[in-house]
Amino acid sequence: MAVQRNDAESKLIIKVGTGTTVSGATAYSQRTFTRINPALGDADVLEIGRALGALQVYPVGSVHRQDAAKLEAVA
Numbered sequence: 797m798a799v800q801r802n803d804a805e806s807k808l809i810i811k812v813g814t815g816t817t818v819s820g821a822t823a824y825s826q827r828t829f830t831r832i833n834p835a836l837g838d839a840d841v842l843e844i845g846r847a848l849g850a851l852q853v854y855p856v857g858s859v860h861r862q863d864a865a866k867l868e869a870v871a
Contacts, residue, residue: 797869804834804865808845812854824857834863 808829813822829848832841838861845859 798871800868800870801865802868804863805830806832806834806836806841806864807862808832808841808848809860809862810845810849810852811857811860812849812852813857814854822857825854827852832861834865 810827810829811824812827814825815823817823827848832844836844841861842859846856849856849859
């Protein structure tokens with residue numbers, strides 16, 4: 797069975813350290829950027845995430861990519 801991927805979308809999520817928890821661990825908040833071109837390669841998304849992270853007031857903890865798509869069987 798062949799499968800077709802439709803309605804693909806990607807998000808770029810940047811986690812920034814915004815303080816500390818009661819136990820002393822770093823507390824993180826996230827900045828989410830939607831409508832990232834799903835055709836972009838992972839290296840390109842990381843580069844964009846680093847560039848956007850450099851504009852943040854808080855230090856960047858990590859950069860994430862989240863992909864979602866609708867899968868359909870095709871004849």
